[in-house]
Amino acid sequence: MKEFDYTQIKHYKLYGFVKKVFGPIFKKVYKMEFKGLENVPKDKSNYIVAINHTSAMDPVFVAMPKCVPSLHFMAKVELFKNPVVGWFITHMYGFPVKRGKGDTSAIDYGVKIVEEGHVMAICPEGKRIKDKDGVPQRAKSGVAIIAKATGADVLPVAIYCDGKIKPGKKVVVSYGKLIKNSDMGLDKENVGAHDIKDAAKMVMANIFALWEAEKNNG
Numbered sequence: 001m002k003e004f005d006y007t008q009i010k011h012y013k014l015y016g017f018v019k020k021v022f023g024p025i026f027k028k029v030y031k032m033e034f035k036g037l038e039n040v041p042k043d044k045s046n047y048i049v050a051i052n053h054t055s056a057m058d059p060v061f062v063a064m065p066k067c068v069p070s071l072h073f074m075a076k077v078e079l080f081k082n083p084v085v086g087w088f089i090t091h092m093y094g095f096p097v098k099r100g101k102g103d104t105s106a107i108d109y110g111v112k113i114v115e116e117g118h119v120m121a122i123c124p125e126g127k128r129i130k131d132k133d134g135v136p137q138r139a140k141s142g143v144a145i146i147a148k149a150t151g152a153d154v155l156p157v158a159i160y161c162d163g164k165i166k167p168g169k170k171v172v173v174s175y176g177k178l179i180k181n182s183d184m185g186l187d188k189e190n191v192g193a194h195d196i197k198d199a200a201k202m203v204m205a206n207i208f209a210l211w212e213a214e215k216n217n218g
Helices: 013-029 058-063 077-081 083-091 104-115 142-150 193-217
Strands: 032-035 048-051 071-076 094-097 119-122 154-160 171-175
Touching: 013 032, 013 058, 013 083, 048 058, 048 142, 048 193, 058 071, 058 119, 058 154, 058 171, 071 077, 071 104, 077 083, 077 094, 083 094, 094 104, 104 119, 104 142, 119 142, 142 193, 154 193, 171 193
Parallel strands: 032 171, 048 119, 048 154, 071 094, 071 119
Antiparallel strands: 154 171
């Protein structure tokens, strides 16, 4: 597997091409509906997008609307072992993370993304929820750690589908209101591990509220 270059944030033309050409196709194939797009920041780009982990398509679904900027996202390192798949994910702004192994390289790269004025997408749960009726689960600390290190705000996004996501099923993407860094309590001088966990819980609670609202609406 080719080593990922964590030293610099690169620009790739493939992302824009795929979004423009294949976006409309995906919208039809998955019967996509987008809600709360007015909550997507229009005057800033250095924030974090937090998404419940429903499938490998999560960053693609969330990035489809024109008003959503390019999303740099974490992907499990196993996907990069295939050189073709790894190349494609990299050129779609994905970067590898070793799950459950305290991968500081991925966290540091996430901080770099935000500090350089880009938008990072992260699934706080850390892994895809394959059962449990798709109900969003407990968040890991990564989203709060990066928000603390950068002072970034967090945009909660919920993906909802009645059952397993697959072609032909309706997929709803709901964008919530931006959670300010100060509202998460991450702007204090002394932020401890408990504060980080509470901030991550707050982000996930916002995602769950969006998800549940759509479930009840359906």
